[in-house]
Amino acid sequence: MKIGFFGVGNMGGPMAANLAAAGHDVTAFDPVPALREAAEESGVHTTDTPADALAGAEVVISMLPSAAAVTGLYLGDDGILPRIQPDALIIDCSTIDAATSRRVAEAAAESGLAMIDAPVSGGVGGARAGTLTFICGGSEDAVERARPILDAMGKNVFRAGPPGAGQVAKICNNMLLAVHMIGTAEALQMGADHGLDPKVLSEIMRxxxxxxxxxxxxxxxxxxxxxxxxxxxxxxxxGVNLMNKDLGLALEAALATRSATPMGALARSLYASHANQGYGNKDFSSILALFKRKDD
Amino acid sequence: MKIGFFGVGNMGGPMAANLAAAGHDVTAFDPVPALREAAEESGVHTTDTPADALAGAEVVISMLPSAAAVTGLYLGDDGILPRIQPDALIIDCSTIDAATSRRVAEAAAESGLAMIDAPVSGGVGGARAGTLTFICGGSEDAVERARPILDAMGKNVFRAGPPGAGQVAKICNNMLLAVHMIGTAEALQMGADHGLDPKVLSEIMRxxxxxxxxxxxxxxxxxxxxxxxxxxxxxxxxGVNLMNKDLGLALEAALATRSATPMGALARSLYASHANQGYGNKDFSSILALFKRKDD
Amino acid sequence: MKIGFFGVGNMGGPMAANLAAAGHDVTAFDPVPALREAAEESGVHTTDTPADALAGAEVVISMLPSAAAVTGLYLGDDGILPRIQPDALIIDCSTIDAATSRRVAEAAAESGLAMIDAPVSGGVGGARAGTLTFICGGSEDAVERARPILDAMGKNVFRAGPPGAGQVAKICNNMLLAVHMIGTAEALQMGADHGLDPKVLSEIMRxxxxxxxxxxxxxxxxxxxxxxxxxxxxxxxxGVNLMNKDLGLALEAALATRSATPMGALARSLYASHANQGYGNKDFSSILALFKRKDD
Amino acid sequence: MKIGFFGVGNMGGPMAANLAAAGHDVTAFDPVPALREAAEESGVHTTDTPADALAGAEVVISMLPSAAAVTGLYLGDDGILPRIQPDALIIDCSTIDAATSRRVAEAAAESGLAMIDAPVSGGVGGARAGTLTFICGGSEDAVERARPILDAMGKNVFRAGPPGAGQVAKICNNMLLAVHMIGTAEALQMGADHGLDPKVLSEIMRxxxxxxxxxxxxxxxxxxxxxxxxxxxxxxxxGVNLMNKDLGLALEAALATRSATPMGALARSLYASHANQGYGNKDFSSILALFKRKDD
Known part of the structure; x- marks a missing residue:
C-alpha cells in the first residue's frame, strides 16, 4: 500500500522501515534532515514537504512527541487534514491526551476520514524488532482496516473502544505499571532490610x-x-522522564473525570522526586534508589 | 509420622485433616470443644490437654491467630517447649510478626529443637483442597525435613531464609498484593469513567x-x-480485616528496619478507611468501592 | 472611577455591589438576566452588550468560573481586548490556571494594556462583607494602581510576583490548606479512637x-x-467540589513544572474519593467522614 | 520537695537542673558516669544506685529513651516500683507508646501509686530554658499535683485525658507537624518552580x-x-531520626485502633526515605531536599 508517514525519530524511524521492509511504499516527512537521511537508508522514501508525503497515500501514519505536534500536523494553519485523500485511513501512534485524540478524530470524521489513535508499548527495542503492541481507539471497522498495516510493525493489536480509548487504555496500563514497579521495589528493599536475598524473595513473590x-x-x-x-x-x-510524561497524562485524565487515583498520584510524585534527584534519563526501574540507604 | 497439631480452626482444621488423610497419626489440641469434635469427624485424634498431643510426637505443628497465642503456646507459664521430645521438628504455620517468630525459634534452638516458621497463602479454600503455599523460614535442613509433611497440605514449599524469613517474605508478598489490587481497581475505574469497558481494559492490561x-x-x-x-x-x-492484619504486620516490619514503604503505607490507610466504611468482612477486592461514584 | 465588570454571579455580584457602594460608577455585563437584575438592585448599572460595559471604563474587572470563559471574554472571536481603552487597567479575579493567566496578560501587554491576575480567598461571605483577600500577579505598578479598587472589595492585597503569580500563590495556599485540613482530621480521629476528647486534643495541638x-x-x-x-x-x-477544582489546578501546575507534590497529590485523590461518596456539595472539612467508622 | 530523677541525658539533665535551681532537693540516677558528673555540676545530687535516688522521694521523675527502658526501670526484675514510697507521685516524661504508658500506670495504681505520663515538646532548647510544654495523661488530681513541679521545668502543662492520653496527644501533634511541614515544603518548592519568591509566598500563605x-x-x-x-x-x-521515631509511634498507635491516617503514613515513608538518603541527623525541615532539583 502507499503510506504517508509523519515523524521518523527514535520510534517512527524503525516503524517506517519495517513497513517498507514488508513491501509497502512508504514516503516519510520529518523536519529534521538527519532523520530523513536515516530513513532513506532504511528503504523509506522521504520528502521535506508534507504535501508530497500525502500524494496518493491510502494510509497516513503519525508518530509525534506531543499533543501540540499532533494538533499542528492535522489541524494547524497548514494542517494536512484537508489534503488527505477521501478514502484514506489515518493512524496516529503518538501517546497524547485522550481529549486531543478525540478532537482530531472528530475533525477527521467531519472531513469524511476514518482515524484511529494507536499508541504503542514496547519501546525502541520493540519498534526495531517489529514487536510493538498497539492499543487502538476508533471504530471496529477502522481498526480492522488498520490491522494488516499494524501487523507489519508489531505483534499485538488491541481495540480498546471508540476514538481516544487507545490513549486512555495505554495510560491506565502505564499508571498501573508505575504502581506495581514501585510496590515491587519497596517490597524487595524491605525484604533485604530484614536480611532476605532479593533473588529468593523475587522468585517467591513472582x-x-x-x-x-x-x-x-x-x-x-x-x-x-x-x-x-x-x-x-x-x-x-x-526512561524516568518518559514515565513521568505518561503519569502526567494519567493525572490529567483523572482530573478530567474527577477519578480518584491515590496510588497513581503517589507514583507520579515519587517519580517526579526521583527525576529531580538526577535520574531523569535512567530506566524507570531505578526508582529502587528512593528506598536504598546511603548511610549503609 | 506421629504429629501433634495445635489449633484446628478455619485453617488448621482442614490442614490436620489432610495430614490424617495422608496416613499420618495426628493428635490435635484446641481449647474449643466444637473444633475438636469437627476434627474428630475428619479422622484426627483430639485431646483437651496440650501434653497429650505431644506424646510421642515427631512433628509439632501450630496454626494460631496471633503472636500472643504463639508465644503463650510455646513460651508461656505452661508452655509446651520443655515438653517436646528432643528430636522433634516444630512447624509454626501462623502468620505473625517476624520478631516473635525469631524469638520463639531461638528459644527452641536453646532447647535443642529445630523450628521453622511456615506461614501459608491460599486461604481456607487452599487449606481444604490441600493446595496451600508454604513460605518457610529456618535452616535448610529443617525446611527439608518439613517438606514431606508440608507436601501433604499444600503444593508449593519455598524457603525464604533463616528463622523469621518466612514471615517477612509473606508480608512483603501481601503488601505488594494490596498495592497492585488497589492500583488495578483505580486503573479500571478511571478507564470506566472515560467510557471504556472494564472487561476489555482488563484484558489489554493483563x-x-x-x-x-x-x-x-x-x-x-x-x-x-x-x-x-x-x-x-x-x-x-x-477478607478486608485479614488484609488489614497483614498490612499492619508489614508496617511494623517496615518500622523495625526504618524501611520506606510509601505504597504499602498508603495501601494500609486505604484499607483501614475501607474497613471503617463497613467493608471489614467483604473480600479485599471490594476496595473498588473507594473509587466508585455514589452520585452517579 | 468608571468600571466595567464582567460576571456578577455568587462572587462577582457582591463584589460589584461593594464597588458601587464605595462610590464607583460600575457597569456590569452578565449573560444571565436574573444576575443582571440582582446587580441592578444593588446599585450597579448593567447591560446585555459587553461593549456597553467598556464605554469609558478606566478599569475592567472579570470574575468568571473557568479558563475557557476568561479566554473567551478577552481573546475570543468577539473578545473585548481590542475594545478596551488604551490606558485602562484590567483585573481578572477568576481562579484559573497560571498558564492561561500569563497568556491573556501577554496579549493585553501586546495591546499596550496593563493586566493583573487577582484571584481571591474568603468565599461568598467575604465577597459580601468586603473582606476578601486578593493575591495578585502583575507588575508592581499595575498592582499599586489596582490597590484602591481592590480595597473597596477586600481587606488584604498581596502581590505574589509577575503575571500568573497570583494564580500560583493561591493554588499553593489552597493545596497546603487541603493537606493540613486532612492531616488535622486524621489526627483528631486517631486521638478519638484512643479515647481522647477531640476538643481537648484540638486545643493542645492548636x-x-x-x-x-x-x-x-x-x-x-x-x-x-x-x-x-x-x-x-x-x-x-x-465546598468539596470547589476544593477539587483548586486541587486540580494545583496538580496541573505541578505537572507543568515537574514538581513533586506527594501530599498535595494524595489530598487531591482523597477529596476526589470523598466527592464520589456523595459529599461534593458539603464543606471541605467534611473530609473527616473518610476516617470515621460506620460500624461503630 | 524531695525528688528522685531517672535519666539525665540531653533532655533530663537540664530538666533536673531547673528543678534544683527552683529549690527542690533532687537526687538523680543515670548509668552513665559522665552524665552524673554533669548533673552534679548543675546542682543535682547523683547516685549510682537507683534505690538511693528513691530515699524519701515525694516525687519520682523519669526521662528515658524507649519503652523498654521505662518498662525495665519500673517493672523489671530490679524494678523500682515496689520501692517507691506509698504517697509519692510518679511522672514519666519519656515519649513512648501509649500502651506501655497505660500498662506501667496500671501497675503503679495496683501498688497504690499515682502516675502520669507527661511527654514534652520543646526540645533540648526548651529543656534548658525551662520553657517545655508537658502533655499529660493521668487523673485530674495527679496532674494537678504534678503541675507545680512541671512549672519549674516548662511553661505549659496540658492534661489530655487518662493515663496514656499524654502519649497519644503528643504523637497526634507530631504527626500533624510532619504533615504540614512536608505540605509547606512542597508548596514552597512548587511556587519556586513557577518563579515565585519563597519569602513572598511564605508570607502570603502564613x-x-x-x-x-x-x-x-x-x-x-x-x-x-x-x-x-x-x-x-x-x-x-x-532531627529527622527523632521525627521518624515519633512517626513510628504514631503508626503503631494507628495500627492499634485500626485508624486510617493516609497523610501521616505517607509522611512516615517520606521521612524514612529522607533518612535513608543520609539526612538522619539533620533538622526535620530539611525534607525540602526531597523536592529540590539536583539537575538544575
Missing part, C-alpha cells in the same frame, strides 16, 4: 499473589535478572 | 506491562471473571 | 507545633467550634 | 488559610527566617 510484570520480566534489583536495565546500571529501557 | 496477579486470577470488577469474589457480591475470599 | 489554620478557625470536628460548617452539618463554607 | 506552625516559626526554606535550622544548614533543631 509465583505467589504478589506476582506482576515487573517481577516477571523487569526486576528492579540489580543482578536478579540478566538483560534488564537494573543489571546494566539502569541504562536503556524506559 | 497481557501488557500492567499485568499482575489481580488481573490474572482475581479481577476486582464485578462480572469480568466468573468464580471470583467480585462476581459474588465480594463474599468469600480474603 | 497551641503546639501542630497548630494550623484549620485548628485555629475551622475545626473539622462537629461541636468543637461554634459557627463553623462542621457544627452545622457541614453546610455552607467552601 | 496569613491566609494555608497558615501553620511551620510557616509561623520554622520555615523550611533557607534564608526566609533567621535563627531557624533551615538558615543554618539544617543543623540543630529536631
Amino acid at each position: 509465583v505467589s499473589s504478589g506476582g506482576n510484570w515487573s517481577l516477571e520480566v523487569y526486576n528492579p534489583w540489580p543482578g536478579v535478572m540478566p538483560n534488564v536495565p537494573a543489571s546494566n546500571n539502569y541504562d536503556g529501557g524506559f | 497481557v501488557s506491562s500492567g499485568g499482575n496477579w489481580s488481573l490474572e486470577v482475581y479481577n476486582p470488577w464485578p462480572g469480568v471473571m466468573p468464580n471470583v469474589p467480585a462476581s459474588n457480591n465480594y463474599d468469600g475470599g480474603f | 497551641v503546639s507545633s501542630g497548630g494550623n489554620w484549620s485548628l485555629e478557625v475551622y475545626n473539622p470536628w462537629p461541636g468543637v467550634m461554634p459557627n463553623v460548617p462542621a457544627s452545622n452539618n457541614y453546610d455552607g463554607g467552601f | 496569613v491566609s488559610s494555608g497558615g501553620n506552625w511551620s510557616l509561623e516559626v520554622y520555615n523550611p526554606w533557607p534564608g526566609v527566617m533567621p535563627n531557624v535550622p533551615a538558615s543554618n544548614n539544617y543543623d540543630g533543631g529536631f
